[in-house]
Amino acid sequence: MSGQGRDFDPRVDLGRGLVLVNPIGVASGTFGFGFEAEALGSIEHLGAIFSKGTTRLPRDGNQPPRIAETTAGMLNSIGLQNPGVEAVARDYAPRWASWRVPVLVNVAGADIAEYVEVVARLDGVEGVAGIELNISCPNIAHGMDFATEPGAAGRCVAAVRRATSLPLVVKLSPNVTDIAEIARAVEDAGADALSAVNTYVGMKVALYARRPVLPGAGTAGLSGPAIKPLALAAVAKVRRAVGIPVIGIGGIATATDALDYLVAGADAVQVGTANFTNPQASREVVEGCLAYAEQHRLQCWSELRWRELDHPGWQETALPVD
Numbered sequence: 001m002s003g004q005g006r007d008f009d010p011r012v013d014l015g016r017g018l019v020l021v022n023p024i025g026v027a028s029g030t031f032g033f034g035f036e037a038e039a040l041g042s043i044e045h046l047g048a049i050f051s052k053g054t055t056r057l058p059r060d061g062n063q064p065p066r067i068a069e070t071t072a073g074m075l076n077s078i079g080l081q082n083p084g085v086e087a088v089a090r091d092y093a094p095r096w097a098s099w100r101v102p103v104l105v106n107v108a109g110a111d112i113a114e115y116v117e118v119v120a121r122l123d124g125v126e127g128v129a130g131i132e133l134n135i136s137c138p139n140i141a142h143g144m145d146f147a148t149e150p151g152a153a154g155r156c157v158a159a160v161r162r163a164t165s166l167p168l169v170v171k172l173s174p175n176v177t178d179i180a181e182i183a184r185a186v187e188d189a190g191a192d193a194l195s196a197v198n199t200y201v202g203m204k205v206a207l208y209a210r211r212p213v214l215p216g217a218g219t220a221g222l223s224g225p226a227i228k229p230l231a232l233a234a235v236a237k238v239r240r241a242v243g244i245p246v247i248g249i250g251g252i253a254t255a256t257d258a259l260d261y262l263v264a265g266a267d268a269v270q271v272g273t274a275n276f277t278n279p280q281a282s283r284e285v286v287e288g289c290l291a292y293a294e295q296h297r298l299q300c301w302s303e304l305r306w307r308e309l310d311h312p313g314w315q316e317t318a319l320p321v322d
């Protein structure tokens, strides 16, 4: 890294041999499978790419409207539009194999069998650097997310762990009572790293029509700057609960946002919704973080971490909110 302090090491080790050249990735569903950005020459700066959620069979996703703008964010209910794992393994992975930036495939499933089948198909495929398991998918057998109950989350991750030797990142949902409990179950089941968080459940209403803007139940996933303080709190909570690396996600649009997550306990981050409003956002975040490291003579990113997080006697002493 030219221009950095002599001893500064910008790399991040996410476990099982997955070492990123810098801690900045792009979030699932906001960067497709990377090909549009490749055409614009906009992938080489990245530490990692997390692909769109991939399922066993191709999916068209939900009927529009499926996105809506909100104050400082957006709602989406895309419905996992993707070409299916066969096309990803056969057509996309060989193209990724020639890239310097590692691509992790985000995997979704309706039941444990689907997760396992998709992950097994990707195991050992050249160009697939790892799996990001999206466990915030409704379980068809029980109608609830795997991510909302520690037992279900653990069983899903343990089954996937047996199906692959690839680095396994498990993505947590913030729509739970205690994210720390889920994080611990997932760590115990064999995850190499965690990503936190997925979108928050939200709703936008059209007063003139006296109904929600989006169809169905009217709810959808909220992302963007609006969720950053919520996601930072979730990341700090997860950091205290587990020993494995944590990737912070939620409302990151600038280098300062990314560095804030490193303070709150993240080892790496992902830029999501900001890719839509500013296609250069991830490049600006990488450049800004490296400039900060140089200016502050960092030797490694973990120097930024809030010291209390690693304090062995740390107790959660929540102060009254109001």
Ligand SMILES: Cc1cc2nc3c(=O)[nH]c(=O)nc-3n(C[C@H](O)[C@H](O)[C@H](O)COP(=O)(O)O)c2cc1C
Pocket (backbone or CB within 6 Å): 027, 028, 029, 030, 052, 053, 054, 076, 078, 080, 106, 134, 171, 197, 198, 199, 222, 223, 224, 225, 227, 249, 250, 251, 252, 270, 271, 272, 273, 274
């Ligand atoms: C349009 C859109 C599609 C998304 N698709 C996925 C997906 O397929 N799998 C997944 O795990 N997360 C998906 N996400 C969630 C993002 O990866 C990220 O966790 C979330 O948007 C919060 O980060 P942000 O505020 O920086 O966008 C999607 C988000 C958006 C906005």
